Amino acid sequence: MKMISWNVNGLRACVKKGFLDYFAAMDADVFCVQETKMQEGQLELELPGYKQYWNDATRKGYSGTAVFVKEEPMSVQRGLGEQFPDDEGRVITLEYPQFYIVTMYTPNAKRDLSRLSYRLAWEDAARTYLCNLELQKPVLLCGDLNVAHRPIDLKNDRANRGNSGFTDEEREKMTALLEAGFVDSFRYMNGDEDGHYTWWSYMANVRARNIGWRIDYWLVSAQLATNIQTAAIHPETVGSDHCPILLELAF
Template identity: 65%
Template sequence: MKLVSWNVNGLRACANKGFGDYFREVGADVFCVQETKLQEGQIDLDLGGEHEQYWNYAVKKGYSGTAAFTMKKPLSVRYGIEENEEPEGRILTLEYENFYLVTVYTPNAKRDLSRLEYRLEWEDRFRDYLISLDKLKPVLACGDLNVAHNEIDIKNAKSNRGNSGFTDEEREKMTRLLEAGFIDTFRHIHPDRTDVYTWWSNMPGVRAKNVGWRIDYFLASARLAPLITAAESDCHVLGSDHCPIVLEIALD
């Protein structure tokens, strides 16, 4: 099974920058996106008719939002942690026979860290949610988690320590999530690989020089580790300030 996750930073804009070409080329069984930044009816996305489409729109226009396009119809779909309670459209959960798939766009603490307290509280709720699902069946969780977990996951660790996305508090929440029974699939396959990132600033030359952050992840219940066959970042794919990430796993 091949799964893809991509923070598209506005799906309408990304659709004009090659999203459809990549979608068809990668041939994913399930393709998850974050930061769709649109409302129902604002895009006519031609996926070839083979994929079911599920959308969690933010109440605020042009903001946040998640979606999943899947060739295998899920048993159920949940919008938010609690049913229909999450106004920023950040979480979408697809239930399949043998696992749950969660796509998530974690809140940003903001440059001045004015939303850090909210972010940390949200992290606790998200962790508890994944744990509750994991008690029922294994979990795959993908998306933009808005944190570079370790120094190996960011180009300039020393100068960025304490900045939004690389505060000690945010990194500790990621550590606690993994300690709760989940693995970072990329690091499971590539524990020591350096200079692989998923987000780059829009400042001139930054992406060309690969001065990036790895903040997009596929997490998995630890018991799924033996089934993981590949975990990669398609860093060459443009269209957003993030690149797509790909997971291949022996699940039906």
């Protein structure tokens, strides 16, 4: 089973930069996107053989997620439930007989950390939501989780400590999620190799010099770790300031 996750940073713009070519080449069973920055219907996206599920932000041109799948799910849920309203279109959950697939676009704490308290509340709500799902069946979580978990997950860790996406608080929330029973598929398969990133600033030559952060993930319930066949990053694929990430599982 082949699955892709990609923060496209505006799907309409990404389509103009080769999204459909990559989509066709991957021929994935599941293709999750974050930061669509559009409302469903603003783009005529023809994906033959795929069902489309969208969660749009109330605010136009902001946030948003979508999932494109070959197999129709048993159920679809948007958001984290009534306890934590999601008017920013950040979560879609698809239920299948063997597992749940969740795509997530975690809120950014902002450069001045003005949204850090909201971000931390989101983290607690998301962890509770995911753990409740896991009581029923295993979970596959993907998306832009907006955190570099360990120093090896970004180029300049010392200079960035305390910055948005690398605060101690955000990193601790990721640790808590992993300790709750989830496995970082990329680290599971690739160990402590550094230099692997999924996001680069638009500043001149930053991507060419690979000065980046790994903030996009496929996390899986621990019981599915042995099913992982491939966990890879595709930095050569452009079209966004993020690159796609691949997870292949044996079932």
